[in-house]
Amino acid sequence: MPKADELFKSIDYAPPTTGWMETPVDFSPGNWCYPAKPEKIQYMESKLPGLWGEAREWSPGDEDWKLPSNWKEIVVNGFRERLDKFRTLKLFMDICVRCGACADKCHYFIGSGDPKNMPVLRAELMRSVYRGEFTLAGKILTKLTGSRVMEEDVLKEWFIYFYQCTQCRRCSLFCPYGIDTAEMTMMARELMHLVGLNTNWIMEPVSNCNITGNHLGIQPHAFKDIVDFMVDDIEEVTGRRVKAPLNEKGHDILFITPSGDAFADPGIYTFMGYLTLFDYLDLDYTMSTYASEGGNFGSFTNNETMKKLNAKMYAEANRLGCKWILGGECGHMWRVVHQYMDTMNADLQGDQMTTPVNPITGTVFDTAAATKMVHITEFTADLIKHGKLPLDPSRNDHLRVTFHDSCNPARGMGLLDEPRYVLKAVCNNFFEMPAGTTREQTFCCAGGSGLNTEEILEIRLRGGLPRGNALKYVQDKHGVNTLACICAIDRATLIPLADYWAPGVTVTGTHELVANALILEEGEERTMDMRMEALPGYEDEDDDWTPPNM
Amino acid sequence: MNALYSLLFVFLLVLIPLFGVDAAHMKTFFGVCIPVTAFIIFIIGFASKVINWGRSAVPFRIPTTGGQFKSFDPQLFKQNKYDCPQTGAQTFVRMVLEVFAFRSLFRNTEVSLHETKDGPVVAYKSSKWLWLFAIIFHYSFFIVALRHLRLFLEPVPFFVNGLEFVDGILQIGAPTMYMADAGLVAGVLLLLGRRLINARINYISYVSDFFPLFLILAVALSGIYMRYYAKVDVIAIKELTMGLVTFSYVVPETISVSFFIHVFLVSVLMIYFPFSKLMHMPGVFMSPTRNMPNDTRAKHHVNPWNPDIKPHAYADYEKEFGVPMAEAGLPLDNPDNGKAPEEA
Numbered sequence: 056m057p058k059a060d061e062l063f064k065s066i067d068y069a070p071p072t073t074g075w076m077e078t079p080v081d082f083s084p085g086n087w088c089y090p091a092k093p094e095k096i097q098y099m100e101s102k103l104p105g106l107w108g109e110a111r112e113w114s115p116g117d118e119d120w121k122l123p124s125n126w127k128e129i130v131v132n133g134f135r136e137r138l139d140k141f142r143t144l145k146l147f148m149d150i151c152v153r154c155g156a157c158a159d160k161c162h163y164f165i166g167s168g169d170p171k172n173m174p175v176l177r178a179e180l181m182r183s184v185y186r187g188e189f190t191l192a193g194k195i196l197t198k199l200t201g202s203r204v205m206e207e208d209v210l211k212e213w214f215i216y217f218y219q220c221t222q223c224r225r226c227s228l229f230c231p232y233g234i235d236t237a238e239m240t241m242m243a244r245e246l247m248h249l250v251g252l253n254t255n256w257i258m259e260p261v262s263n264c265n266i267t268g269n270h271l272g273i274q275p276h277a278f279k280d281i282v283d284f285m286v287d288d289i290e291e292v293t294g295r296r297v298k299a300p301l302n303e304k305g306h307d308i309l310f311i312t313p314s315g316d317a318f319a320d321p322g323i324y325t326f327m328g329y330l331t332l333f334d335y336l337d338l339d340y341t342m343s344t345y346a347s348e349g350g351n352f353g354s355f356t357n358n359e360t361m362k363k364l365n366a367k368m369y370a371e372a373n374r375l376g377c378k379w380i381l382g383g384e385c386g387h388m389w390r391v392v393h394q395y396m397d398t399m400n401a402d403l404q405g406d407q408m409t410t411p412v413n414p415i416t417g418t419v420f421d422t423a424a425a426t427k428m429v430h431i432t433e434f435t436a437d438l439i440k441h442g443k444l445p446l447d448p449s450r451n452d453h454l455r456v457t458f459h460d461s462c463n464p465a466r467g468m469g470l471l472d473e474p475r476y477v478l479k480a481v482c483n484n485f486f487e488m489p490a491g492t493t494r495e496q497t498f499c500c501a502g503g504s505g506l507n508t509e510e511i512l513e514i515r516l517r518g519g520l521p522r523g524n525a526l527k528y529v530q531d532k533h534g535v536n537t538l539a540c541i542c543a544i545d546r547a548t549l550i551p552l553a554d555y556w557a558p559g560v561t562v563t564g565t566h567e568l569v570a571n572a573l574i575l576e577e578g579e580e581r582t583m584d585m586r587m588e589a590l591p592g593y594e595d596e597d598d599d600w601t602p603p604n605m
Numbered sequence: 606m607n608a609l610y611s612l613l614f615v616f617l618l619v620l621i622p623l624f625g626v627d628a629a630h631m632k633t634f635f636g637v638c639i640p641v642t643a644f645i646i647f648i649i650g651f652a653s654k655v656i657n658w659g660r661s662a663v664p665f666r667i668p669t670t671g672g673q674f675k676s677f678d679p680q681l682f683k684q685n686k687y688d689c690p691q692t693g694a695q696t697f698v699r700m701v702l703e704v705f706a707f708r709s710l711f712r713n714t715e716v717s718l719h720e721t722k723d724g725p726v727v728a729y730k731s732s733k734w735l736w737l738f739a740i741i742f743h744y745s746f747f748i749v750a751l752r753h754l755r756l757f758l759e760p761v762p763f764f765v766n767g768l769e770f771v772d773g774i775l776q777i778g779a780p781t782m783y784m785a786d787a788g789l790v791a792g793v794l795l796l797l798g799r800r801l802i803n804a805r806i807n808y809i810s811y812v813s814d815f816f817p818l819f820l821i822l823a824v825a826l827s828g829i830y831m832r833y834y835a836k837v838d839v840i841a842i843k844e845l846t847m848g849l850v851t852f853s854y855v856v857p858e859t860i861s862v863s864f865f866i867h868v869f870l871v872s873v874l875m876i877y878f879p880f881s882k883l884m885h886m887p888g889v890f891m892s893p894t895r896n897m898p899n900d901t902r903a904k905h906h907v908n909p910w911n912p913d914i915k916p917h918a919y920a921d922y923e924k925e926f927g928v929p930m931a932e933a934g935l936p937l938d939n940p941d942n943g944k945a946p947e948e949a
Contacts, residue, residue: 063725066718070808102917140910142661143893149654150888153814155806156709156735159716165727175809192880199610199812227669231703231710231739232885233894235669265917266925275926276933302935344935345922358664359912366916374919374938394667398906403916420677426902433677440681467667469674469689469899472682491714491729495671495688521716524727531723 056513059555063520067168068159075176076183076203080212087115088218088508091258096251098262103359108251115214120207126250127205131188133246138189143238148185150232151178157226157236162499163219166517171216174226174236180213181239214252217243219514221503222355222387223462228495240504245357253356257505260352264364268347269314275302275344281317282342285327292327292583295575297334300341302375307414308340309372312383312431313350315543316564322546324585325384325564329431331585332566335575336415336438340381346371349388350543354395355505362399365391368428373405379412380428384564386542387503389430389470390463397425416441430464432473432541435569439480445574450581451482453591454537456568457529458487459522459549460497461542471495474541474565481572486533492525502548515548516555523556530557538562608801611815615823615870622869626862635865636845636856643872650879655887664908666901669894671712689899696898703895707743710736738799742792746821748772748785749828756846778833786829793822817883820874827867835863 057065071078096110108129113121123129138145157174159165164172171177179201186193186202193202203209222237247253260270267274273281282299290296300306312329316322333340346367353360372380382392404427411420411429418437420429438444458478464470471494479485492498501518516523529535538549538560546562553560571584582593625631672685690696702708715732718725752772754765773781797818800810831837841857842864848855878884890896920938923930927942937943 060725063718063720068718068805070804075808103914139661140664142658142663142891143667145661146658146888146891146893149658150882150885150892152882152885153806153809153811154710154735154739155803155809156713158805158809160714165716170805170808173805173809179809190880196812199607201811201813224669227894228671229709229713231707232889233669233703233709233892235667235894238667238894266922268922274929275935276929279933279935302930304936344930345919359914362912363914363916366914370916370919392902394901395665397901398665398908399911401905418677421903422675422677423902425905428902429677436681437677440678466669466671469670469672469685471673473676476681489729496714521727524725527724528726 056516062513062517066166066517066520069168070170075170075179076198076201078171080171080208080215082116082211082215084116085511085513087215088254088256088506088511090114091253091255095255095258095262096253099258099265099360102265103363106245106248106357106359107253108249111251113251115211120211120252122207122210122250126207126210129249130210130246131205133249134185134242135189137242137245138185141238141242143235144242147178147234147239148182151175151182151234153179154231156229156231157234160226160229161236162221162223162225162501162521163514163518166501166520167514171212172219174230174234177216177220178234178236178239180209180216181243184209210247210250210252213243214247217247218254218506219511221462221499221501221506221518223499223503224466225462225496225499228466241354241358244355248356254505254508256508257352257355260350260505261356261360261364264348264352268343268345268367269317270348270350270352271314271318273314273317273347278317278344278347281323282330285323285330288587289327289331289585292585292587293331293575293581294579295331295334297330299330302343302345303341304375306339306341306375307378308338308381309346309368309375309377309379310340310342310381310383311346311349311368313385313388313543314348315350315385315547316383317347319547321550321561321563321567321586322543324567324570325546327585328564328566328568328570329383331570331573331575332435332444335573336443339414341375341377343371343375349383349385349392351388351391352505354387354391358399361391361395365396366400366403368396369400369403369405369408372408372427373403376407378407378409378427379423381411381431381434382428383431384541384543384566386461386463386544389461390467392426392428393464393468396428401425413437415443430470430473432470432477432565435566436473436476439477444480444569446481446572447574447581448481448483448572450571450584450590451568452484453584454482454563454568455484455486455533455535456482456537456539456563457485457526457533457535458493459500459526459538459540459545460494461540461545462497462499462503464541465495465497470541474539477565477569478539481568484533486529486535488525488529492521498522498525500542500545500548500552502552503544507544507548512551516552519548519552519556522549523552526553526560527557530560536560539565539568541565607810607812608797608815610812611819614812614816615819618820618870618873619823619827619866622865623862626865632856632860632865633854635869636860637849637854639872640868641849643875647875647878650876651884651887654879654884655891658888658891662909663893663897664910666897666899666906667894668897668899670899674899691898691900691903693898696896700890700896704889707736707739709895710739735799738792738795741788742796745785745788745792749783749789749825752783752785756843757850759847780832780836782833786825786832789825790822790829793818793825797822813881817874817877817881820870820877824867824870824874827863827870831861831863831867835861837861837864
């Protein structure tokens with residue numbers, strides 16, 4: 056792994072001397088994610104038949120990818136079928152003028168200089184086949200129109216580059232026609248899945264989600280153990296033993312967050328933040344082990360799997376008799392909830408479900424009337440606005456905070472101001488990263504859409520350059536030491552990214568900071584934050600300090 | 606290379622009517638048959654492409670949002686109505702801004718890498734060149750095309766006369782120079798130059814990217830040549846064009862060959878249009894990331910091919926994990942699931 060400044064120096068934006076169709080693809084290790092274990096494919100094939108190709112051991116580094124003999128027919132027919140099912144695909148195949156406005160908008164291009172990471176060329180990998188296989192002009196004029204027929208090399212190139220797109224949609228924002236590379240990446244992946252080209256870092260979470268309810272494969276009793284540990288930790292920090300209801304019937308609200316929050320630092324502190332907040336409010340809610348995943352890894356495979364995994368949310372709300380769903384901090388979960396959920400699964404909503412109402416403030420969330428699902432920062436912002444949360448932001452004074460907009464809520468939803476409102480209410484030192492890197496122009500953590508895997512770490516760190524560099528800027532200028540976000544993938548991937556590009560910055564969820572600042576009872580004294588690190592003024596008392604409950 | 610091929614093609618295209626009219630005297634063929642056929646191909650090709658797009662489903666509402674959405678508390682969190690529209694009217698304004706002002710392109714930035722004493726810096730600066738070139742080109746082309754209505758309509762509508770007056774308001778030369786003529790040539794040259802000089806853009810350019818630019822340039826130059834240098838017989842041309850519109854074809858003898866070259870190139874452009882990237886013109890109106898309101902959480906929307914897929918059933922889940930669930934004290938729907946196999 057090169058050092059940060061070496062990597063930076065290695066970036067060259069000059070295109071190669073060979074045309075892109077003639078430039079060979081590098082299949083050396085580090086350029087691809089590991090393929091799925093056969094048993095994961097077999098399991099999903101048993102649940103959603105016909106979508107996965109034949110399960111097998113194979114490696115992208117090998118010459119022979121063990122494709123089925125009729126692979127070309129499968130891919131071309133699948134392509135044709137999707138042109139009818141998705142106007143986006145058909146239209147985006149035809150109307151790109153290759154103006155290049157998107158070219159330097161992709162974080163992977165900015166960090167790698169590889170022209171096939173320019174969104175325009177990434178999409179051309181697919182468009183060239185579309186023209187060659189489906190249009191008359193492309194069939195006659197071939198190279199002059201940039202068309203080619205589907206060959207094994209083309210499919211292999213797809214595998215590398217469509218698993219080097221995080222579907223962050225930054226290019227789409229800048230495209231004069233709104234061409235959405237995420238949409239084409241989704242289609243390319245659907246087609247690749249049909250012939251068994253996949254990655255384990257997506258397929259294992261998908262199959263886990265279906266079996267256990269969450270992508271990590273945490274079984275229900277283990278999930279309860281984790282939550283119990285967190286309850287203990289909260290008690291140690293706050294002196295309050297919080298309720299953490301699981302799978303309980305008869306509550307109004309079902310709370311679903313990405314399971315990454317239950318798994319590792321720093322997500323668990325965010326989870327502790329939710330639990331602390333809900334207990335303070337005495338909220339009538341439950342969590343579920345069966346629907347213990349907000350994130351939808353199915354959306355990285357095909358729309359059928361996305362639908363199947365998403366359906367659990369409504370199914371569980373019905374079983375438990377909940378009226379509406381409160382959703383935790385997660386990026387792509389919220390794109391699925393916001394843009395797909397009601398369309399896919401509205402028929403599964405039970406009669407008991409109603410337009411969400413905040414029971415503390417009485418606010419009716421009409422904006423969520425169809426999905427019955429509210430984002431936690433909307434919920435908390437509403438509480439803060441109505442003065443329902445006594446807050447002591449000085450408890451976060453040791454933190455100098457900036458905010459990372461997650462791509463999906465930013466460009467697939469428009470959730471920008473609520474998290475900022477919450478953050479500014481709970482901490483005194485908030486600083487924005489430079490314009491052009493925030494809000495709808497935010498840069499991806501480079502680990503979204505199932506790319507959060509170690510075997511492509513250099514690619515991720517390269518893709519993380521734009522975010523890391525903006526972070527470095529506020530670190531140098533304002534002494535920022537904390538990067539807040541509202542996405543579980545961010546909480547996992549931004550840590551190595553910050554260590555590499557802006558060492559010294561830690562990553563936090565927004566509700567961790569809410570819990571830090573939340574005054575649970577009058578006169579309460581807090582000596583440490585949710586991470587059990589001493590608050591300013593209490594550092595020296597570490598040795599003889601005893602938790603209040605001991 | 607791709608640019609040279611395109612240039613060569615356009616040259617060949619100019620030669621066809623040059624010889625066809627001058628040597629072979631095929632005036633009716635080039636003055637009537639070709640343009641009429643081209644127009645028919647254009648209309649049918651254009652319409653069938655748009656209908657073909659329209660036949661494909663829009664299963665999900667996936668607008669790319671650029672700004673704050675309509676919040677539960679619109680006072681506290683002010684909605685960015687035209688980049689993140691929530692209603693049909695707001696979406697309409699977004700589309701108008703997109704189509705008439707190229708708003709997304711206006712946002713364009715350029716990235717650059719710098720090594721400073723404080724370490725590496727990735728910088729972004731606003732880059733409106735492409736926006737400017739595109740605006741000059743498209744508006745000039747649009748005005749020039751509208752001005753041509755003078756040849757096809759009798760009486761000439763007031764807005765065409767008005768447009769001509771404004772377009773020629775600088776009153777340079779005789780006949781008066783139209784700003785749009787200069788703008789069209791400048792716009793094409795700027796876009797062409799960008800494609801040739803910018804290595805990154807050049808790398809992604811095919812013949813099919815250069816060809817329409819050269820073709821439009823040739824159309825513009827032949828038009829300018831006719832008007833300012835050859836000073837063709839406009840009365841005779843109007844006679845011909847009115848004949849086309851009224852289906853009573855006449856080809857007056859006084860029309861010079863430059864007119865036939867111009868008409869032939871325009872015909873080629875019309876034929877080429879429906880099969881090329883030029884279809885971005887109707888396509889921009891249909892782009893699902895731009896032409897739909899961002900209201901999917903508030904309003905139900907139907908996917909016409911929504912597959913019938915159910916989630917992994919909770920009952921199966923409880924069957925599988927019932928024993929450890931019971932041990933952990935998690936509630937069960939069916940208490941039998943909590944019994945170890947030997948008890949059951």
